[in-house]
Amino acid sequence: MSHGMSQENGTAERPHKAGAFDVRNVIAGLIGFYGVVLVLVAIFGEEQSDKTGGVNANLWAGLAMLVFAASFALWSRLRPIVVDPGASVSGDDDGPPGH
Amino acid sequence: MDSTLRLDASFVDYVLVFVYFAVVLMIGFAARRRVSDSLDFFLSGRSLPAWITGLAFISANLGAVEIVGMSANGAQFGMATMHYFWIGAVPAMLFLGVVMMPFYYGSKVRSVPEFMRRRFGPGAHLVNALSFAVAQILIAGINLYLLASIVEALLGWPLWVSLILAAAIVLSYITLGGLSAAIYNEVLQFFVIVASLVPLTLLGLHRVGGIGGLADKVTAAGGEESLSSWPATNLTGFGSSFWSVVGIVFGLGFVLSFGYWTTNFVEVQRAMATSSMSAARSTPIIGSFPKMFVPFVVVIPGLIATVLVPEVMKAKAEGNADFDYNDSMLYMIRDVLPNGLLGVALAGLLAAFMAGMAANISAFNTVFSYDLWQTYVKKDRPDHYYLVVGRWATVGATVIAIGTAIIASGYTNLMDYLQTLFGFFNAPLFATFILGMFWKRMTSTAGWAGLVSGTLAAVAVAFLSKDAFGTASLGVLPLGGQGASFVAAGVAFGVDIIVSVVVSLVTAPKPVRELAGLVYSETPEEQRTDPEASSLPWYRSPTRMASISLAMVIALNLIFR
Numbered sequence: 270m271s272h273g274m275s276q277e278n279g280t281a282e283r284p285h286k287a288g289a290f291d292v293r294n295v296i297a298g299l300i301g302f303y304g305v306v307l308v309l310v311a312i313f314g315e316e317q318s319d320k321t322g323g324v325n326a327n328l329w330a331g332l333a334m335l336v337f338a339a340s341f342a343l344w345s346r347l348r349p350i351v352v353d354p355g356a357s358v359s360g361d362d363d364g365p366p367g368h
Numbered sequence: 369m370d371s372t373l374r375l376d377a378s379f380v381d382y383v384l385v386f387v388y389f390a391v392v393l394m395i396g397f398a399a400r401r402r403v404s405d406s407l408d409f410f411l412s413g414r415s416l417p418a419w420i421t422g423l424a425f426i427s428a429n430l431g432a433v434e435i436v437g438m439s440a441n442g443a444q445f446g447m448a449t450m451h452y453f454w455i456g457a458v459p460a461m462l463f464l465g466v467v468m469m470p471f472y473y474g475s476k477v478r479s480v481p482e483f484m485r486r487r488f489g490p491g492a493h494l495v496n497a498l499s500f501a502v503a504q505i506l507i508a509g510i511n512l513y514l515l516a517s518i519v520e521a522l523l524g525w526p527l528w529v530s531l532i533l534a535a536a537i538v539l540s541y542i543t544l545g546g547l548s549a550a551i552y553n554e555v556l557q558f559f560v561i562v563a564s565l566v567p568l569t570l571l572g573l574h575r576v577g578g579i580g581g582l583a584d585k586v587t588a589a590g591g592e593e594s595l596s597s598w599p600a601t602n603l604t605g606f607g608s609s610f611w612s613v614v615g616i617v618f619g620l621g622f623v624l625s626f627g628y629w630t631t632n633f634v635e636v637q638r639a640m641a642t643s644s645m646s647a648a649r650s651t652p653i654i655g656s657f658p659k660m661f662v663p664f665v666v667v668i669p670g671l672i673a674t675v676l677v678p679e680v681m682k683a684k685a686e687g688n689a690d691f692d693y694n695d696s697m698l699y700m701i702r703d704v705l706p707n708g709l710l711g712v713a714l715a716g717l718l719a720a721f722m723a724g725m726a727a728n729i730s731a732f733n734t735v736f737s738y739d740l741w742q743t744y745v746k747k748d749r750p751d752h753y754y755l756v757v758g759r760w761a762t763v764g765a766t767v768i769a770i771g772t773a774i775i776a777s778g779y780t781n782l783m784d785y786l787q788t789l790f791g792f793f794n795a796p797l798f799a800t801f802i803l804g805m806f807w808k809r810m811t812s813t814a815g816w817a818g819l820v821s822g823t824l825a826a827v828a829v830a831f832l833s834k835d836a837f838g839t840a841s842l843g844v845l846p847l848g849g850q851g852a853s854f855v856a857a858g859v860a861f862g863v864d865i866i867v868s869v870v871v872s873l874v875t876a877p878k879p880v881r882e883l884a885g886l887v888y889s890e891t892p893e894e895q896r897t898d899p900e901a902s903s904l905p906w907y908r909s910p911t912r913m914a915s916i917s918l919a920m921v922i923a924l925n926l927i928f929r
Contacts, residue, residue, distance in 0.1 A: 295395065295552070314706075
């Protein structure tokens, strides 16, 4: 298999944390944003209880999304992905460092 | 699509949709910084953790066909639709992870057709690579058309505007970031879909009075049959309960689902993007856990629609055969979700359709660059050359997909039949793979001869059935509906096996030394196992996770029989 050497690794030359590129942070950011918007809609918008059958759906869904987003952010904080540009084929960078 | 179906999207809903696509493009740009060679672009540099590829694995399939089609089946057939998940997908995914992945990952091939070439040589390879490439482009076009027609129906945008806009978004994130961007978006999309479908299902259940209320109302409406999953005679269209069960287990479960999940490169590609053999095997196995719960938020809303949505209730009561059940999920969104959650659902649906198309195109460009261009057109160029070819293949595929979508908008039925036809490529492919992996005597000639004859057999059955190809079918065999597909797939499998065995016995086999890594008996133990496997904790051991998953899916089958 022709696996050429990396010529241009941009800024990433030594092992570093994935940070904002970690998909868990992206998920937490998006779902968290949705949670905030839904809670705001629940507080300031009209309740459309003919559709939801009397449940304040936006509020509960929004709160659940905020809890979910917080737990994902926490997960990526506690077990960061370490990106090692030199070992992309054999390295298992799923776990925490030193595992 | 019913032109009167409109969602009252408000400003907030549009903001939620817009933010989603801003994030998608951002991922493309972020992934671009890391794409440095062609392996990175096509297989994510084999570096992704298994939970990400596992979610991407089911997300690549959680597109238009799954959400729209399975909720439609839920409305039409009820609980029998669960078989697509619990008899079909999950066992096949476990089989892929436990039995077949060691060969795919261990032989270091970059695509499923490449495995064909190494095992059977150019004949079988060309049949497989060409049919796959053509199928992917056409299916990408169908996904694109479904997406644009939903945007047109719901938001009132003209078809061509949403066609071009959607194609441009998909094109930009794949050409920028390659498979990494596609996979990251699939994972993101999975959570957005779940975030909208879970509230939808719960609100729907609340409106009809909980699970008990749903069962009572379905029974009262005369749909008692939709509440039990066996023997599913309404789904298969078979008169006999016994043959219906056989058709589900063998046709849908064994042949169609195993064929789809184990040989479809769109799916397998996601597992190949992982960092180790254990992670590759874990990909479909981890994916099987969310997969077995997907029907609760896809099939159940369809069932709820039959007692909650006026249009669907009316069609059910009148037994209207022309009613388009594909709209069931959209009706549920219209009737149940308030503004706010509506925006999340719109973002999720649009994302699902786009992810389906992106998955088709990213699999296409790998097969085109490695299997067709590098193998048959321009060999031995530097790695960078194939990266550029891959990018241009993506652009070309997107343009063709737009063309296909425009054709599809004129001939909707034709596209349905094409999809049925592509389904027939998978059944013989699975037969050839499984025979080739475990029987070293199988020859190169048998490889392509089995594939071609199996596919032709399936097409012949479809033509002889009542309606698999619409009015083009002759109706000689008393088979209709989904049952005809199950039988066609079963026949394709059988014919492929028989032809392969007969041809193998009269042609010369490959030398045994060329089969290492490709055939079970000729592969050294260390090449198909992970040296670190014994040191992994239980939740990362593929076989243990597979046993847990199997136990859970058997339990689900028993509970909801």
